[in-house]
Amino acid sequence: MTDSPMDKENERLDVSPEVDPAPAIDYLRISITDRCNLRCVYCMPSEGVTSIPHQEILSYEELELIARAACDAGIKRVRLTGGEPLVRKGAVDFVRMLGAIDPDLRISLTTNGVLLARYAGALKEAGLSRVNVSMDTLDPDAYKRITRVGRVEDALAGLHAAIDAGLDPVKVNVVVLKGLNDDPIPFAELSRELPVHVRFIEYMPYFGESGKWFVPSELIKSRLVSMGGLQEVESPEGWGPASYFKLPGAVGKLGFISPVTCHFCSSCNRLRVTADGKLRTCLFDLNGFNVKHEIRAGAGVERLREIIEGEFARKRSEGGHNKPPATRVRAGDHMSRIGG
Numbered sequence: 652m653t654d655s656p657m658d659k660e661n662e663r664l665d666v667s668p669e670v671d672p673a674p675a676i677d678y679l680r681i682s683i684t685d686r687c688n689l690r691c692v693y694c695m696p697s698e699g700v701t702s703i704p705h706q707e708i709l710s711y712e713e714l715e716l717i718a719r720a721a722c723d724a725g726i727k728r729v730r731l732t733g734g735e736p737l738v739r740k741g742a743v744d745f746v747r748m749l750g751a752i753d754p755d756l757r758i759s760l761t762t763n764g765v766l767l768a769r770y771a772g773a774l775k776e777a778g779l780s781r782v783n784v785s786m787d788t789l790d791p792d793a794y795k796r797i798t799r800v801g802r803v804e805d806a807l808a809g810l811h812a813a814i815d816a817g818l819d820p821v822k823v824n825v826v827v828l829k830g831l832n833d834d835p836i837p838f839a840e841l842s843r844e845l846p847v848h849v850r851f852i853e854y855m856p857y858f859g860e861s862g863k864w865f866v867p868s869e870l871i872k873s874r875l876v877s878m879g880g881l882q883e884v885e886s887p888e889g890w891g892p893a894s895y896f897k898l899p900g901a902v903g904k905l906g907f908i909s910p911v912t913c914h915f916c917s918s919c920n921r922l923r924v925t926a927d928g929k930l931r932t933c934l935f936d937l938n939g940f941n942v943k944h945e946i947r948a949g950a951g952v953e954r955l956r957e958i959i960e961g962e963f964a965r966k967r968s969e970g971g972h973n974k975p976p977a978t979r980v981r982a983g984d985h986m987s988r989i990g991g
Contacts, residue, residue, distance in 0.1 A: 676963045677727045678921040684739040685926045690799040709928045711745045720955035730759040737766040743773045750778030767809025771816040783822040788832040822848045828864040842903035850906035868909040932966040
């Protein structure tokens with residue numbers, strides 16, 4: 652039997668018809684600060700971490716230059732993270748700066764919600780389209796244990812303010828921790844009452860703490876079946892790997908992000924900028940590209956676009972070969988510095 656013309660072409664190009672093409676990298680996460688007003692047990696030690704000196708943090712003008720070059724390279728979505736982004740003065744104005752780059756640029760924010768009630772309306776007016784609120788429990792005592800210093804009432808006020816401001820979608824990120832917040836029922840009830848998308852996220856053993864807090868998504872999902880069954884639904888227009896379900900009669904949705912049990916590095920579409928000016932292809936990228944050095948040496952948009960496109964190529968070369976998060980350990984920066 653002779654090879655078909657398509658077989659011969661695939662052999663010449665060293666491609667396989669069974670392999671999905673690499674996803675377009677169109678999503679940039681920008682950490683605008685390493686500082687945070689909470690001390691979550693899985694994110695940083697109780698004493699906190701030493702803050703990066705102010706002069707080593709990228710200015711908003713430097714971050715805008717990176718974002719402009721990234722948009723020229725094909726980025727269509729930008730998410731602001733921290734630390735906690737709303738502790739940095741001028742965050743609302745920076746959203747407006749990003750919106751001026753391209754009216755079609757989608758801008759989002761991940762926040763712990765503690766300061767969101769103060770800023771939600773202004774953020775919406777400045778051009779923010781959506782928000783993710785990291786809130787790992789609805790129980791006041793458990794919230795204090797997890798965050799060490801926070802009040803769940805403040806986070807809930809921020810959540811309601813985001814809904815009232817018209818941000819859409821409003822998502823709630825729940826990192827599930829064994830023995831601390833592994834009962835999903837309260838959040839399921841929240842999805843019945845509010846038009847929010849609650850996403851249960853598997854804890855990644857970021858610093859080699861395998862088994863300490865990890866709970867698989869399937870276990871959380873099984874606990875929700877008792878509430879009347881989960882109906883799989885279409886994902887909202889999203890930027891990540893969550894699968895979504897809905898309880899009967901609920902106005903919101905329930906999602907599951909499973910980086911440990913459902914390894915999705917090969918479909919990752921994001922690049923990261925740390926607050927101190929490193930471009931990273933992944934949370935587990937040990938080095939990153941020091942784009943701050945380039946900017947402060949005089950690099951403009953054209954040079955930065957070349958760098959970003961080079962990082963796109965590096966990410967594509969890594970994507971299908973990265974080991975699952977549960978098998979990798981990162982030494983160095985805490986999650987609060989990378990913009991997890």
